[in-house]
Amino acid sequence: MYTLTDVTKTYVQKKRTVTALSKVSLEIPTGQMVAIQGPTGGGKSTLLQMLGALDKPTSGDVVLGDKQVSKLPDSKLADIRATEIGFVFQSFNLIPTLTAAENVETAFAHGTLPRDEQKKKAFAALESVGLGDRGDHLPAELSGGQQQRVAIARALVKEPQVLLADEPTGxxxxxTRDExxxxxxxxxxxxxxxxxLVTHDSAVARRAERRLRLKGGKVTEA
Incomplete structure (x- = not known):
């Protein structure tokens, strides 16, 4: 479960303070699918960064399970990202010179899993997204939908508890979006x-169990 309590995030831009999140309090139960919508600049990506242990709030608390991630040192946050959270982005973020299987294996870059186990898990992850026969293909040899499937396999190969997606079908x-x-x-x-997941697409958001709207740094239930 995620628990956010009075989370505020501010930035200084051009000598002025910008509030990306303003006293956000929110609970996301374990196993729930949540879609976050809202206007550009409303704080959606900032909230996802808080959930992904990629950034810390200016004030307030972010708790994942029994871990108060808003208070942990960067080294511990890196461990959480490496083992408990999978990320999927709009731009796929695949390394063009690596095959699909090798791209999936990059998820183990900071771990100690033996290489043969990495290969075995990468193949299984590609099979789970319907690309078991495309492991030796470079990203340029794959369609956009196939590249996103590789990115999903990379996010899930570590068997995380949490999956965070920023405009995964954008x-x-x-x-292909529907697939x-x-x-x-x-x-x-x-x-x-x-x-x-963060999305501008209402057809995508309607598939979630729960929909949140983020506007002006404040969260409401949609």
Missing amino acids: ALDEN IMDLLEGQWRDRGLTFV
């Missing part, structure tokens, strides 16, 4: 993940 056409969302929903249900 670069895809409507048919990727079917895949993500299936992985969420099969693995019992806590799944939080």
